[in-house]
Amino acid sequence: MSSELSGLAASLRDALADANRGLVEREALVELIGLGAVAGEHVLLIGPPGTAKSEAARRVARATGARTFEYLLGRFTEPSEIFGPVDLAKLRAGQVETATAGMLPEAEVAFLDEVPPPLREGLRQL
Numbered sequence: 001m002s003s004e005l006s007g008l009a010a011s012l013r014d015a016l017a018d019a020n021r022g023l024v025e026r027e028a029l030v031e032l033i034g035l036g037a038v039a040g041e042h043v044l045l046i047g048p049p050g051t052a053k054s055e056a057a058r059r060v061a062r063a064t065g066a067r068t069f070e071y072l073l074g075r076f077t078e079p080s081e082i083f084g085p086v087d088l089a090k091l092r093a094g095q096v097e098t099a100t101a102g103m104l105p106e107a108e109v110a111f112l113d114e115v116p117p118p119l120r121e122g123l124r125q126l
Contacts, residue, residue, distance in 0.1 A: 016034045019060045023108060029045070033056055069103060071110075071111075071113070072114050086098045
């Protein structure tokens with residue numbers, strides 16, 4: 001392994017150790033979130049309230065300097081609340097484009113909380 005890669009791996013290990021500090025028995029959770037962030041893959045966290053899911057995601061994002069998006073979903077959540085609203089200035093110019101700054105498409109780590117029951121049941125069957 002090259003020294004540059006070894007240095008990056010050590011930096012990631014240190015960042016994840018910092019993220020895990022103060023969380024009780026959540027090492028595997030923090031490591032999985034970190035792995036998902038590094039690999040550019042999704043991590044689905046299902047569990048009862050109060051088990052540090054959102055805190056672990058926030059800490060890993062902070063520790064790695066990732067751009068984040070966090071949203072509390074509800075039964076009536078609209079796609080524009082997650083993906084961004086239509087850019088009105090461009091719409092006036094005849095172009096339909098979504099303003100994604102600060103929204104899910106721009107995030108490196110996203111945490112969608114309180115998935116509604118119908119969608120949650122579908123995810124459990126995966």
